[in-house]
Amino acid sequence: MKTDTLPWSQACENNKGPILEVLRTWMPASGHVLEIGTGTAQHVVFFAQALPGLRWLPTDRPGTLEGATARIRQAGVANVATPESLDVLAWPDGITGAFDAVFSANTAHIMGWPGVEALFAGVGRVLRPGGRFLLYGPFAYGGEHTAPSNARFHVTLQQQDPQSGIRDMDDLLPLAGRHRLRLTEDVAMPANNRTLVWTRD
Numbered sequence: 455m456k457t458d459t460l461p462w463s464q465a466c467e468n469n470k471g472p473i474l475e476v477l478r479t480w481m482p483a484s485g486h487v488l489e490i491g492t493g494t495a496q497h498v499v500f501f502a503q504a505l506p507g508l509r510w511l512p513t514d515r516p517g518t519l520e521g522a523t524a525r526i527r528q529a530g531v532a533n534v535a536t537p538e539s540l541d542v543l544a545w546p547d548g549i550t551g552a553f554d555a556v557f558s559a560n561t562a563h564i565m566g567w568p569g570v571e572a573l574f575a576g577v578g579r580v581l582r583p584g585g586r587f588l589l590y591g592p593f594a595y596g597g598e599h600t601a602p603s604n605a606r607f608h609v610t611l612q613q614q615d616p617q618s619g620i621r622d623m624d625d626l627l628p629l630a631g632r633h634r635l636r637l638t639e640d641v642a643m644p645a646n647n648r649t650l651v652w653t654r655d
């Protein structure tokens with residue numbers, strides 16, 4: 455793939471700085487981080503450059519890794535591994551723990567609910583006790599969206615794929631608990647997003 459035509463996301467450019475500040479607070483200074491749903495790899499390249507003590511394994515669904523691989527190669531960041539295939543619904547045997555942290559952005563509202571269940575189950579399996587799972591995106595609380603724009607976004611998502619949609623904390627909290635993930639912090643982010651910080655008990 456030509457590097458000047460790499461997939462690119464304006465949203466990533468906008469949110470990577472604020473997310474980095476949350477990572478500085480909640481990720482360990484050193485260790486091994488799994489990223490799920492890396493997309494364009496803009497996040498992982500930026501975070502890896504800013505946090506050199508962390509070693510990142512970016513992953514995404516099979517067949518979607520070409521752009522991410524090219525971007526990582528172009529950036530020449532030593533602490534990012536070559537991206538690997540990981541569909542949470544068919545978790546590969548080769549991606550096992552124990553990771554010190556897991557990061558995932560804008561994935562829970564894209565995958566269907568069975569995917570969200572598989573995401574939390576998989577993270578609970580591969581994260582070491584005390585490790586952190588940072589999940590960035592829009593979330594709802596008690597059936598209420600946090601902004602009218604999120605309510606509209608939820609409708610648009612469901613029109614495109616009825617299985618997708620903004621997830622509600624009322625559903626996420628018991629799901630996470632079943633996989634020994636405890637909500638440690640819920641950080642307000644720009645553009646009505648949140649970063650949920652879960653700790654593996």
Ligand SMILES: C[S@@+](CC[C@H](N)C(=O)[O-])C[C@H]1O[C@@H](n2cnc3c(N)ncnc32)[C@H](O)[C@@H]1O
Pocket residue numbers: 463466490491492493494497514515518540541542543558559560561564565569
């Ligand atoms: C909206 S994109 C977000 C990409 C990137 N994390 C970002 O913030 O720009 C959603 C990502 O979730 C990934 N995804 C969707 N379903 C998935 C699944 N079942 N397993 C793993 N990743 C999945 C997609 O391939 C895509 O990269």
